[in-house]
Amino acid sequence: MGIKLTHSKISNTNISLSEIGLGTVKFGRNTDIKYPKPFDLPSDNDLIKILNTAAELGVNYLDTAVAYGVANQRLGKLLPKVNKKFKIVAKIGEHYSSQSGSVYNFTRSSLKGDFEKLLEELDLNFIECLLLHCNDNDCGDDIKDGLKFLKQLKQKGLIGAYGSSCKTKEGVMLALDSDSDVVMIEPNLFSETQKLFDDCSNPNVIIKKAFSSGNILLNQKVNPSEVLKNYLEEKSILSIVIGSINNSHLRQNIEPLQKK
Numbered sequence: 069m070g071i072k073l074t075h076s077k078i079s080n081t082n083i084s085l086s087e088i089g090l091g092t093v094k095f096g097r098n099t100d101i102k103y104p105k106p107f108d109l110p111s112d113n114d115l116i117k118i119l120n121t122a123a124e125l126g127v128n129y130l131d132t133a134v135a136y137g138v139a140n141q142r143l144g145k146l147l148p149k150v151n152k153k154f155k156i157v158a159k160i161g162e163h164y165s166s167q168s169g170s171v172y173n174f175t176r177s178s179l180k181g182d183f184e185k186l187l188e189e190l191d192l193n194f195i196e197c198l199l200l201h202c203n204d205n206d207c208g209d210d211i212k213d214g215l216k217f218l219k220q221l222k223q224k225g226l227i228g229a230y231g232s233s234c235k236t237k238e239g240v241m242l243a244l245d246s247d248s249d250v251v252m253i254e255p256n257l258f259s260e261t262q263k264l265f266d267d268c269s270n271p272n273v274i275i276k277k278a279f280s281s282g283n284i285l286l287n288q289k290v291n292p293s294e295v296l297k298n299y300l301e302e303k304s305i306l307s308i309v310i311g312s313i314n315n316s317h318l319r320q321n322i323e324p325l326q327k328k
């Protein structure tokens with residue numbers, strides 16, 4: 069038997085995610101982001117190696133967004149050359165260009181356009197988990213209606229699960245009230261909202277930025293896999309999406325979590 073990462077089903081769906089997912093911001097965008105050091109986008113060959121390493125380590129999904137520059141175009145081109153079919157967790161509603169920065173639009177027509185672009189770029193006809201890519205205004209009527217739109221996509225069988233990537237406690241509460249399957253949040257917001265999750269079976273939490281975009285690893289006193297293990301002990305945390313374009317970092321982070 070191979071070495072495995074734990075996989076868990078998103079409640080009320082047939083979608084299983086590995087406890088670690090691979091984030092793809094650094095595959096497609098290197099401007100206006102909060103990493104401690106500048107970096108060049110990886111070459112196609114390097115990206116294929118990173119994706120194969122993640123697959124070998126037991127990662128079963130990639131986290132992406134229409135706001136991640138050319139990440140989806142690159143994934144659409146390169147995933148057929150990788151030894152594994154990854155599931156996709158994708159975010160829509162935020163648009164980014166280096167000229168205009170981030171612009172958010174959660175109207176149905178814009179979300180529909182984002183979803184179609186996502187399917188086209190990734191060359192897929194189904195997305196396992198689709199989230200609204202929210203900014204700080206994550207609990208208004210536009211978000212409420214956006215979640216209804218995602219629910220309809222799920223009912224039509226075009227996506228397997230839906231929810232929000234939230235920034236505020238109010239956004240999390242709206243996601244909980246809207247039948248969402250998943251919320252994606254940073255560790256600080258998880259600490260603030262943990263009690264809200266204690267009594268409900270869904271939504272399941274995906275943690276993003278567990279390493280604070282790499283900042284907490286700079287002094288090398290923090291053990292990255294211990295950080296991940298601590299979060300994964302929490303009942304409501306289904307998975308953690310980590311960003312990396314470095315094969316040895318991926319191994320260092322994930323190998324200690326694997327089970328024989």
Ligand SMILES: NC(=O)c1ccc[n+]([C@@H]2O[C@H](COP(=O)([O-])OP(=O)(O)OC[C@H]3O[C@@H](n4cnc5c(N)ncnc54)[C@H](OP(=O)(O)O)[C@@H]3O)[C@@H](O)[C@H]2O)c1
Pocket residue numbers: 090091092093094103131132159201202233252276277278279280281282283285292309310311312313314316317318320321
């Ligand atoms: N929903 C949202 O609004 C949202 C926002 C931000 C991010 N995300 C998602 O969450 C993912 C993770 O976020 P993130 O990339 O900002 O933060 P992160 O996972 O906290 O940190 C990633 C950074 O840590 C570095 N790193 C990883 N392992 C390391 C190790 N063992 N030693 C030293 N450095 C290490 C990586 O550099 P190397 O590349 O050199 O390994 C990378 O720069 C993103 O890729 C994206 O998919 C979602």
